[in-house]
Amino acid sequence: MSSSRASLFEDDGCRVGVVHMRRVEEARRETIAERDLERLALTYKVLGDPNRLKIVMALKNVEMCVCDLAAFLRLSESAVSHQLRRLKDLALVRKRREGQRIYYALDDDHVAELLNVGLEHVRE
Amino acid sequence: MSSSRASLFEDDGCRVGVVHMRRVEEARRETIAERDLERLALTYKVLGDPNRLKIVMALKNVEMCVCDLAAFLRLSESAVSHQLRRLKDLALVRKRREGQRIYYALDDDHVAELLNVGLEHVRE
DNA sequence: ATAATAATTGAATATCTGTTCAGATAATCA
DNA sequence: TGATTATCTGAACAGATATTCAATTATTAT
Numbered sequence: 001m002s003s004s005r006a007s008l009f010e011d012d013g014c015r016v017g018v019v020h021m022r023r024v025e026e027a028r029r030e031t032i033a034e035r036d037l038e039r040l041a042l043t044y045k046v047l048g049d050p051n052r053l054k055i056v057m058a059l060k061n062v063e064m065c066v067c068d069l070a071a072f073l074r075l076s077e078s079a080v081s082h083q084l085r086r087l088k089d090l091a092l093v094r095k096r097r098e099g100q101r102i103y104y105a106l107d108d109d110h111v112a113e114l115l116n117v118g119l120e121h122v123r124e
Numbered sequence: 125m126s127s128s129r130a131s132l133f134e135d136d137g138c139r140v141g142v143v144h145m146r147r148v149e150e151a152r153r154e155t156i157a158e159r160d161l162e163r164l165a166l167t168y169k170v171l172g173d174p175n176r177l178k179i180v181m182a183l184k185n186v187e188m189c190v191c192d193l194a195a196f197l198r199l200s201e202s203a204v205s206h207q208l209r210r211l212k213d214l215a216l217v218r219k220r221r222e223g224q225r226i227y228y229a230l231d232d233d234h235v236a237e238l239l240n241v242g243l244e245h246v247r248e
Numbered sequence: 249a250t251a252a253t254a255a256t257t258g259a260a261t262a263t264c265t266g267t268t269c270a271g272a273t274a275a276t277c278a
Numbered sequence: 279t280g281a282t283t284a285t286c287t288g289a290a291c292a293g294a295t296a297t298t299c300a301a302t303t304a305t306t307a308t
Contacts, residue, residue, distance in 0.1 A: 019189055019191050019192055019225065019284095020188070020189070020192050023186055023188055023192055024188075024192050024195045024196045026185070026186070027182040027185070027186075027188070027192075027196045028196065030181075030182070030185060031178065031181065031182075032181065032243070036243070036246055036247065037174060037177060037178065037181070038174060039246045040177060040239075040242050040243060040246045041171070041172055041173060041174045041177045042172070043172075043242055043245060043246060044168045044169070044171035044172040044177070044242060045168070045169065045171075045172025045173070046172070047165070047168035047169075047172075048165055048166070048167075048168040048169025048170070048171075048172045049165060049169070049295090049296080050161060050162060050165045051296085053161060053164060053165045053168070054155065054161065057154075057155065057156065057161070058151040058154070058155075061150070061151070061154060062147055062150070062151075064144070064147055064148075064151070065143055065144070065254080065255090066254070066255055066256090067143050067253095067254065067255085068143055068144050068147055068148050068151075071148045072148045072151045072152065075297085076297075076298070076299095077254075077255065077256090078255085078256080078257085078297080078298070078299080079296075079297055079298075080255095081254095081255060081256055081257085082256090082257085082296075082297080083296085084255095085256080085257095091245075091248075097304095097305090099254090099305065099306070100253060100254045100255080100304075100305045100306060101143065101253095101254060101255085101305095102254075102255065102256095108245070108248065110241060110244055110245035110248065111245065113241050114238070114241050114242060114245065115164075117234060117237050117238050117241055118164050118167055118168060118238060119156070119160070119164060120234055121167060121215075121232070121234035121235065121238065122160055122163050122164045122167060123160065124215075124232065124234065143254095173265090173266080175266085189284080189285090190284070190285060190286090191283095191284070191285090199267085200267075200268070200269095201284075201285070201286090202267080202268070202269080202285085202286080202287085203266075203267055203268075204285095205284095205285060205286055205287085206266075206267080206286085206287085207266085208285095208286095209286080209287090221274095221275090223275065223276070223284090224274075224275050224276060224282095224283060224284045224285080225275095225283095225284065225285085226284075226285065226286095
C-alpha cells in the first residue's frame with residue numbers, strides 16, 4: 001500500500017498529489033532545527049568558492065598573514081580580507097595579531113576533516 | 125630570517141611585498157590540481173543552498189521521488205527538478221526510474237559522511 | 249609627530265544563482 | 279488513440295555575490 005497514490009489536502013491548503021505521505025511526514029519529523037540547517041548551508045557555501053577553498057587548503061599546513069595569502073592567490077589584499085571575514089564569521093578560521101600582521105589559521109580540526117572527506121568524494 | 129620582509133618581483137611581473145615567501149611557495153607546491161579544486165568547490169557550493177541541503181538530508185534516510193521532495197520542501201516540482209539535476213551533476217545523488225516516477229537517493233557514503241562532519245562543526 | 253606598512257571597511261558594479269513560468273518528454277491507462 | 283501523471287528543460291527575472299576602488303584604522307619605525 002505504501003506505493004499507492006493519495007490525493008489530499010496538505011496542511012497549507014494546497015491540493016497536491018502526494019505519493020508517499022509517510023516518507024514526507026517522516027522527513028519532516030527527522031529534519032534538524034532550521035537554525036542549524038541554515039548555518040550548515042552557510043558553512044558549505046563559504047567553502048564553495050575556489051578562492052576561499054584555496055585559502056583553507058593552504059591553512060591546513062601553516063598559518064599565514066593576509067599578505068601571504070594575497071600573494072598566493074594573486075589577488076588583492078582587500079579581496080582576501082573580505083573572504084577571510086566570511087570564513088571567520090562561520091568559525092572556519094581564526095586570527096591572531098602579531099605586530100602589524102594578522103595571522104590566520106584553521107579554527108579547529110573539523111574543518112580539515114571536512115576538506116578531507118570532500119576530497120575523498122571528488123577523487124572516488 | 126623567515127619573518128624578514130622581502131620586496132621582490134613576482135613571476136607575473138607585479139612588485140609586491142611578500143612576507144613569508146617560503147610559505148607562499150610551499151602553499152603553491154602543495155596545492156591540489158586545479159581541476160580537483162574546482163570540482164571540490166562545486167561540491168561544497170551545491171550543498172550550500174538550504175533547499176538542496178534539505179534534499180540530501182532527507183535522502184539520508186530513504187529514497188524519494190520528485191513529487192515527495194516537492195511536498196516536503198513545499199516547493200514546485202520544477203524547482204526541485206532543477207536542484208536535483210545540480211546534485212546529480214556532482215554525483216551527490218543518483219536516480220532510478222520506476223514507471224512514471226523517478227526515485228532519488230544519495231550516491232555514496234561519502235555524502236552522508238560529509239553531512240555528519242559538517243553537523244559536528246556547526247554544533248560544536 | 250610624520251611616514252610607512254598591514255589590514256579592514258563600505259560603496260559600486262558586473263556577474264552569478266534560484267525560482268517561476270510555459271512548454272516539452274516520457275510512461276501509464278482508459 | 280487520446281488523456282493523465284511525473285518529470286524535465288530553457289528563458290527570464292529578482293535577488294545575492296565577488297571583486298575593485300577609495301578611504302580608514304592600527305601598528306611600527308624614524
